[in-house]
Amino acid sequence: MQGRKLELYTRRRQLIEIISNFHVFISKMNNNGHENEVNIISVLNRKTINELPKHFNVWLIKLFKEHDKPMFVYKLNNHQKADIGIKVNRTTKYISIKSGANNSFHSEPIEYFIPFLRSIGVREHTLKTIVFFHYGDNTLDGTGQTRFTSREMRRTMNKFFKLASKELSETKIIKEVIMRTIIKGRFAENVEIDGIYHGTAEAGFFLPKNLIYKILLREKYVRYNGTINIKFLSYQPGCRNLYSTPGAEEKRGNSVIKWRSFIKDATNELKFQ
Secondary structure (H helix, E strand, C coil), rough: CCHHHHHHHHHHHHHHHHHHHHHHHHHHCCCHHHHHHHHHHHCCCCHHHHHHHHHHHHHHHHHHHCCCCCEEEEEEECCCCCEEEECCCEEEEEEECCCCCCCCEEEEHHHHHHHHHHHHCCCCCHHHHHHHHHHHHCCCCCCCCCCCCHHHHHHHHHHHHHHHHHHHHHHHHHHHHHHHHHHCCCCCCCCCCCCCEEEECEEEEEEEEHHHHHHCCCCCCCCCCCCEEEEEEEEEECCCCCCCCCCHHHCCCECCCCCCCCCHHHHHHCCCC
């Protein structure tokens, strides 16, 4: 028993050290996602878990039982929420990779996202509120002549945004939203991620799937910042394109989900594991 307590204490100290190093490193981090994934794959591929530095070893030993067998690491297609697959013997785990201060977790055309919300039971009044906020031009189809900022909309629509946020933060709704926007994505054939690695080949931390749910499903984790919130997740259009710039109009049609406090929430949770 004493040995087990010492082991847990040692691992917790290692994790705190990793997180501390990460916070120092993040200010220097470049956010080139593809290049970052390639670098991570090159560091992990054909290595054993026992060979790896602490910021990889400390979480990979929990995902795999065999620590002395080589890993085979490969890139997945862009439709997946997972960026890489890691295979050790017959076991494969799927990892989402984030880096830098990027807090965007999901983007898809609004014409797909609204029917998804309807299919999981979100009421029509809430759906109309989301669309009205999304386009920000006093219409439900984006054809209005005058486009408003989210700050301008909050002045007159704050009550409706809060009501929408309250419904979207119901447990049965947010579980489905988490699955679509963070864990699996919108395609039925996608694999579920086993967790999120935030960092680079040199430093980072790992948040497993169970802790993603634990953080986002906490009852006290409800944020109302005047726009559309799904507990600690927030909804926004890909671009408001206030001046109708042609090249930005396509982004305006995308529904985007952000987890703005991801780094803070994740590192705080990991300190107590």
